[in-house]
Amino acid sequence: MANNEFTLVIEGDLTNEDVARALFEAGCDDATFGVSDRIGYGEFIREAPSFSAALLSAIHQVESVPSLRVRRVEPDDIVTMAEIAERLKRSRESVRLLIEGKRGPGGFPVPLSHGRERNRLWRWSDVAAWLGDREPEEREAAHFIAALNAALELRNSEHQLMDQMAAKELLALVWCRPPAPTAPIYQHATRGASSQE
Numbered sequence: 001m002a003n004n005e006f007t008l009v010i011e012g013d014l015t016n017e018d019v020a021r022a023l024f025e026a027g028c029d030d031a032t033f034g035v036s037d038r039i040g041y042g043e044f045i046r047e048a049p050s051f052s053a054a055l056l057s058a059i060h061q062v063e064s065v066p067s068l069r070v071r072r073v074e075p076d077d078i079v080t081m082a083e084i085a086e087r088l089k090r091s092r093e094s095v096r097l098l099i100e101g102k103r104g105p106g107g108f109p110v111p112l113s114h115g116r117e118r119n120r121l122w123r124w125s126d127v128a129a130w131l132g133d134r135e136p137e138e139r140e141a142a143h144f145i146a147a148l149n150a151a152l153e154l155r156n157s158e159h160q161l162m163d164q165m166a167a168k169e170l171l172a173l174v175w176c177r178p179p180a181p182t183a184p185i186y187q188h189a190t191r192g193a194s195s196q197e
Contacts, residue, residue, distance in 0.1 A: 001047045004054035006145075007075075010040040012068035019065060026061040041074075051141040055148065071156060077146035078112065079124045087124065088131075 013019055014033045023033065023042075031044040042062060048054035059070045079087070085095040097103035109126035113119060125142040154170070161167040 001049055004044070004046050004048055004051045006044055006046075006051075006055055006058075006073055008042045008044065008058060008062060008073060009071045010042055010062060010068055011071050012040060012065070014040040014042075014068075016067075019067060022065045023062065023068075026064045028058065028061050031058070051137065052144050055144070069156070070152060072149050072152055073145050075124070075145070077124050077142065077149060078121050079127070080121060084122065084124070084127055 010033075014035055020033065023031070028042065028044075030046050031042040033040070033042045035041070042058070044054070044058050046054040046058055048057065055073060062068050062070055075087075081095055081099065082092055085092045088095065094103065099108045101108065107130065109122055109130050111120040111122050113121040123146060125139070125146045128139045128142045158167060161170070
């Protein structure tokens with residue numbers, strides 16, 4: 001089994017000794033927890049059969065502590081040109097030439113954000129797929145992080161949606177099925193659980 005490295009961004013008091021003890025007892029003895037700029041995190045080096053298994057088991061263990069909730073996974077899928085250069089171990093100029101099609105095969109993924117030079121953002125999963133020279137496991141990990149962060153964002157935002165019909169339709173889109181007029185709102189988007197009333 002391979003060692004998988006990732007960081008979970010966590011909501012909740014990680015400075016509490018009881019929380020630290022509960023995390024250890026839940027199985028998170030392969031992580032270092034801390035707080036930076038009031039943002040809690042857990043840096044994991046987890047042995048597991050796959051990256052997704054490592055990540056999901058870590059999230060379940062962290063969230064087994066009632067006061068904690070995972071907000072997102074890092075490294076994030078959304079990257080700047082500088083972050084692309086860092087991950088590829090290339091210069092920013094080299095990446096700029098790839099983006100402009102002046103180097104490489106052309107067809108670099110389009111940015112997610114507006115076209116202003118300094119503020120453009122890309123999906124790392126798209127860049128990794130375009131490169132083609134990444135290991136299949138690395139490409140799969142990039143896509144999995146992108147999907148998982150989207151699911152976590154939806155889960156964390158669901159309770160803030162005031163329009164319940166819109167929330168129901170949004171969640172139905174995630175699960176690729178049309179909303180049933182009498183179907184209840186899904187309770188946990190990341191777990192795919194729905195409750196029947």
